[in-house]
Amino acid sequence: MLELYEFPPTRSQRAKWALEELGIEYSSRVVNLPEGEQNSDAYRAIHPLGVVPALKADAYTLFESVAIVLQLIDEHPGTGLAPKVGSPQRAMYYQWCVFACAEVDPAIMMVFDNTMRPLASMRPPGTQHDPKLADRGRADFALRADILSEALSGRDHLVGDTFSGADILVGHSCFMAAHTGLIGGCPVLEAYYARLQERPAHQRAYGG
Numbered sequence: 646m647l648e649l650y651e652f653p654p655t656r657s658q659r660a661k662w663a664l665e666e667l668g669i670e671y672s673s674r675v676v677n678l679p680e681g682e683q684n685s686d687a688y689r690a691i692h693p694l695g696v697v698p699a700l701k702a703d704a705y706t707l708f709e710s711v712a713i714v715l716q717l718i719d720e721h722p723g724t725g726l727a728p729k730v731g732s733p734q735r736a737m738y739y740q741w742c743v744f745a746c747a748e749v750d751p752a753i754m755m756v757f758d759n760t761m762r763p764l765a766s767m768r769p770p771g772t773q774h775d776p777k778l779a780d781r782g783r784a785d786f787a788l789r790a791d792i793l794s795e796a797l798s799g800r801d802h803l804v805g806d807t808f809s810g811a812d813i814l815v816g817h818s819c820f821m822a823a824h825t826g827l828i829g830g831c832p833v834l835e836a837y838y839a840r841l842q843e844r845p846a847h848q849r850a851y852g853g
């Protein structure tokens with residue numbers, strides 16, 4: 646059975662949400678981040694960077710939340726969570742999946758790291774919150790949120806007219822934005838995220 650290494654509610658929820666949407670049987674293994682379990686030799690053998698999520702399958706051990714979601718969806722092609730390979734919609738699917746992790750997450754993390762992240766844990770010694778970097782993260786996020794809002798204008802989902810893996814990936818970025826107080830100024834994104842939260846699989850993954 647698949648084993649998900651997670652610590653809720655973090656980016657491991659992306660993987661869990663995909664598992665729940667796809668109806669895949671898996672077991673959950675909580676990695677206790679506050680107690681530093683991610684730095685143990687045993688966990689570093691699973692994920693060399695010591696972060697969550699990771700997924701252990703019979704044939705592979707995989708890390709990176711986006712890679713896990715994409716692989717799980719590809720392994721279950723009949724579920725309709727990704728457009729046909731080579732189609733124009735697949736192009737948009739790739740775009741938004743990568744946009745979530747390459748553009749949206751880093752902007753949010755810049756704000757989180759410089760306002761909310763506890764200084765005593767999970768940071769190199771001597772690191773301080775930097776208000777200028779927090780402002781830069783807010784500006785970066787606002788630009789990216791405008792792009793997503795434009796793409797979502799008048800539609801329920803990012804790709805075509807059905808829910809896809811792109812909504813899982815960007816949806817989790819919305820969760821992170823809500824957690825850091827960034828989503829309030831973006832009514833289209835806020836409404837999109839509210840719709841995603843109504844999905845039973847989202848509720849099972851995020852415990853809400």
Ligand SMILES: N[C@@H](CCC(=O)N[C@@H](CS)C(=O)NCC(=O)O)C(=O)O
Pocket residue numbers: 655656657678683695696697698708709710711746767
């Ligand atoms: N790019 C990675 C980021 C993973 C990541 O940074 N996970 C955080 C939680 S969201 C973590 O495990 N942090 C533990 C630590 O920094 O010690 C992914 O998307 O999987």
